[in-house]
Amino acid sequence: MEIRKVISNKTDFMDILLVGDEDEAMINKYLGSSKLFALYDNNILTSICAVMEIDAETVEIKNLATYPEYQNKGYASKLLDYVCNRYKEKFRTVILGTGENDTTLNFYKKRGFVQTRRIKNFFTDNYSHPIVENGKQLVDMIYLIKSLT
Numbered sequence: 001m002e003i004r005k006v007i008s009n010k011t012d013f014m015d016i017l018l019v020g021d022e023d024e025a026m027i028n029k030y031l032g033s034s035k036l037f038a039l040y041d042n043n044i045l046t047s048i049c050a051v052m053e054i055d056a057e058t059v060e061i062k063n064l065a066t067y068p069e070y071q072n073k074g075y076a077s078k079l080l081d082y083v084c085n086r087y088k089e090k091f092r093t094v095i096l097g098t099g100e101n102d103t104t105l106n107f108y109k110k111r112g113f114v115q116t117r118r119i120k121n122f123f124t125d126n127y128s129h130p131i132v133e134n135g136k137q138l139v140d141m142i143y144l145i146k147s148l149t
């Protein structure tokens with residue numbers, strides 16, 4: 001297993017980024033100013049993580065995704081661990097926003113994130129089409145936070 005920092009041609013990873021965030025226009029808003037980390041197993045791309053430095057203390061995970069056929073094998077957990085370890089020297093906190101989807105929220109809560117604020121109507125206001133996960137339309141964005149110290 002190998003994690004590579006993507007240096008150029010970030011848009012080559014659009015396919016897998018769309019697994020985590022269905023809207024290409026939204027991805028393009030953060031891709032340029034995010035660092036991308038790609039996880040490969042036997043040289044096969046399985047997972048991606050986009051990380052943006054928000055301020056001197058905080059980084060935000062803008063996208064974390066695993067191709068459906070490789071999910072539930074521990075890849076995203078490995079990538080999340082790697083990102084938290086990589087940033088903990090210089091930053092104090094990692095935040096991320098996600099839809100109100102119990103599976104996703106539990107994934108992060110099990111890994112030390114706690115729920116903070118809710119942005120009302122984020123998905124209905126900002127996305128060009130309804131985003132449905134687990135049969136439920138996403139409306140609000142839920143922010144989660146984890147201390148890196």
Ligand SMILES: CC(C)(COP(=O)(O)OP(=O)(O)OC[C@H]1O[C@@H](n2cnc3c(N)ncnc32)[C@H](O)[C@@H]1OP(=O)(O)O)[C@@H](O)C(=O)NCCC(=O)NCCS
Nearest residue numbers: 019020063064065066071072073074075076077098104107
């Ligand atoms: C959320 C998401 C990133 C998780 O990716 P993943 O690679 O499947 O994550 P992991 O395999 O590390 O963890 C998933 C589960 O598999 C379990 N797992 C870990 N190693 C495993 C293994 N070797 N075999 C089987 N299951 C394993 C984990 O314990 C975890 O369950 P838990 O949360 O109850 O502990 C992925 O489901 C995804 O891309 N979803 C779609 C996009 C999305 O909704 N993203 C979130 C918003 S950005």
